[in-house]
Amino acid sequence: MLEIKDLTVEIGGRMILNKVNLKVEQGSTTVLFGPNGAGKSALLMTLMGFSGYDIVGGQILFKGEDITHLSVNERAERGLGIMTQRPPNLTGVKLKDLVKVISNDHNFDTETASKKLDMDRFMDRDVNVGFSGGEIKRSELLQLSAQNPCLYLLDEPESGVDLVSIEEIGTTIDGLLSSRSKCSVDHYKRENSALIITHTGQVLDYVEPDVGYILCNGTVMCRGNPREMLKEIKTHGYKECIKCKRATL
16 A cells, blocks of 8 residues: 655755655554654655655655655545644634535535534534644544545544543544545455554554554664554663664565
8 A cells, every 4th residue: 555665854954754664555554653753743744745844765655656746635636644633723714615625526424424523513613723632633534534545644643632532533543444445446355554653552442553663763663563562662662662673674
């Protein structure tokens, strides 16, 4: 589904990602761990094609196609979708109108989806304006539901929300990953994939991870079992990860 080859990225001339190599297999959930400032969010923003993230080396392949220099909308059209950690307020844009635009390519039941996420009372409000942390996350998930992408890029979906919202968000993400998307060719086989950034690991109580990576100082340090990785991180922190020389392939 996604292959990142020696990806090197700069912001304002400062290197933030250095020869990152990472794969997300079709139908799998890949988890990305790392300390604050490691470059995790920058990686997701680069994958989605946001401006200001200058790719100075390497490639991004999505379903076998080189998308390294495609625009945000071209990547979205091909099936990439993102939940950012701090989405902007969109004053003057009603949530219902945004969802309508996003879902114009397929039959999406906005009413049912908004009620399921307890967002039906927010549909006539400006996007994210006055929303709580949990409401913003649910708004982002509603938009992703409408887009129905092949690959979900999720930046700390559990951050800034209460325990009830975490459960709601986690079960919704699990449902999205299990649903059919434009990538689906076999009704009985899961086709959607995800790359999830998590600090606490709480989202893994609801989503079954397949592979984990650890990113430190802008570089992938290792690849392995995500639950074992999380246990080690909770016990020893990231200092041991920086010292560790396990292979990343």
